Amino acid sequence: MKAQFIILLLLSLSFNLAFGQERNSGKADDSFVDAYFTTYAKMPGYDAQMMGEAMVKRLNDKEAWKHPSIARIMKQVKTYKNLSMPVTPEFTSSMLEQLDQQVKKDRRYDQYYRKVTANSTVIIYTRGKQLIKEIAVVSIAWGHLTVSSFIGDQIDLESVRALSENR
Amino acid sequence: MMEAAELKRLLEKYYAAETTLAEERALKQYLEQHPAQQVSEQPFFQAVNEFKLLDTPIQEFRTSSSESRIHRLSVWRRTLRQVAAVAILALTTVAISQSYRRYERNKAEALLQQNVEADLMRISNLLNQADANLNNAVKNAVIPGLNN
Amino acid sequence: MNQSLYEKFLSSQSKLYRFAYSLAKNVSDAKDIHQDTLIKIWEMREQWERWENMEAYGMRITRNTYLNFQKARQRRLHLELGELTEKPQPNEIEKHMVIDDLKHQFLSMIQPLPQLQQNILYLREVEELEYKEIAEILEISASQVKVYLFRGRQFIKTNTQK
Known part of the structure; x- marks a missing residue:
């Protein structure tokens, strides 16, 4: 009985090591960009940049945002990351397939909205159930991929939605 | 109705940059009027047409509806030039202050x-x-149900 | 000053703004470029009578203003980026623009092309200009215009038929 218990314990530990690591390949605070797109960093034209907490704060303090509604939303945001790179149709389909699988397995992100047309795909992801901690958008159109992510403690989706009505 | 062969020939000529402007206009107009043709170029031509409708935010140089009288009244011409000069001065001031502010800010x-x-x-x-899409989907799903 | 030339100056505004927007790809830069262009054209008003085609000339000035604007931005970036670890490129905004709005989709479609091909496609497809006029605006030969237009359209063909 004891031996069986030890075997079960070892099995459970090895399971956690094998799958737990993959699930948490990034840190908890990582963005959508870090979680799923750093593997493409060596691809030609890959270009990522980040607006850190200090820069967001400085722009907030300077009241630099061009619209009061944007300023309100940016008070809820800590960091912003984005990347862009040219993509081929073949790469796009395999990348999307892989992304879908990873997001499903990872379970940190929920697909909030997906729009697919003949020439473009746009997907919005959110992280957090009660409080939205991140909004990420993946766009592929006419041979170009962009991924952007806004990270905060509590991002109000309704404020973001209302933005284009209030401008 | 343009024949399929003729349409194909014109499209080939278009891609080879051999069409005249008149042929290109005719081609675009035809495809706009016959969306059922479903050629793959339609999204591009549609995007070109949409871009032509881009709003122009600059209004300062627009004249009023009394434009037709300008030809007859030289005093209007002078006034109009003065208005334009003032507008340009204002634009210059705005441009200079904007570019100064921009320069002050970190460009990155x-x-x-x-x-x-x-x-x-x-x-x-x-x-x-x-x-909007969700509302439409709900409307389409619910309203026919209610009618039944 | 000839009244009809003055009216041409007024009426060419929207075209010049649209061209500035197609180059800058964002409203605030397009407005700045457009304003600078109008001021330059106005300052040259004594020469208007000698210009064969005011619109084409205005477009050429718009493009040169845009190129100077880009150069100045690049210079400032080099000066100011010392403190930043990640270095954004001057055409960053252009690269990040994947435009969902149908009105701006044209720019999105031609975005992967080199700048000159984008300009030629814009001037031919949107402004419907002859090769000679495009050549005059972009200060290249008419045969070059044709070659670049061919390449641009081939790109559109490949991307629309996928």
Whole structure:
């Protein structure tokens, strides 16, 4: 009985090591960009940049945002990351397939909205159930991929939605 | 109705950059009027037409509806030139102060900031689209049900 | 000053703004470029009578203003980026623009092309200009215009038929 218990314990530990690591390949605070797109960093034209907490704060303090509604939303945001790179149709389909699988397995992100047309795909992801901690958008159109992510403690989706009505 | 062969020939000529402007206009007009043709070029031509409708925010140089009288009244011409000169002066002042402010700001921040603003606006538009599509889907699913 | 030339100056505004927007790909830069262009054209008003085609000339000034604007931005970036670890490129905004709005989709479609091909496609497809006029605006030969237009359209063909 004891031996069986030890075997079960070892099995459970090895399971956690094998799958737990993959699930948490990034840190908890990582963005959508870090979680799923750093593997493409060596691809030609890959270009990522980040607006850190200090820069967001400085722009907030300077009241630099061009619209009061944007300023309100940016008070809820800590960091912003984005990347862009040219993509081929073949790469796009395999990348999307892989992304879908990873997001499903990872379970940190929920697909909030997906729009697919003949020439473009746009997907919005959110992280957090009660409080939205991140909004990420993946766009592929006419041979170009962009991924952007806004990270905060509590991002109000309704404020973001209302933005284009209030401008 | 343009024959399929003729349409194909014209499209080939278009891609070879051999068409005249008149032929290109005729081709675009024909495809616009016959969406059922479903050629793959339609999204591009549609995008070209949509771009022609881009709003022009500059209004300062526009004259009023009394434009036709300008030819007859030289005093109007002078006034109009003066108005234009004042407008240009105002524009220059705005341009100088804007460029000075821009220069003062870190340009790298400005570029990132514009990305942030554009992305937020884009997400906002998409969330609105999502709501609208969902409402339509619910309407289509519920209303026929009610009618039954 | 000839009244009809003055009216041409007024009426060419929207075209010049649209061209500035197609180059800058964002409203605030397009407005700045457009304003600078109008001021330059106005300052040259004594020469208007000698210009064969005011619109084409205005477009050429718009493009040169845009190129100077880009150069100045690049210079400032080099000066100011010392403190930043990640270095954004001057055409960053252009690269990040994947435009969902149908009105701006044209720019999105031609975005992967080199700048000159984008300009030629814009001037031919949107403004419907002859090769000679495009050549005059972009200060290249008409045969070059044709070659670049061919390449641009081939790109559109490949991307619309996928």
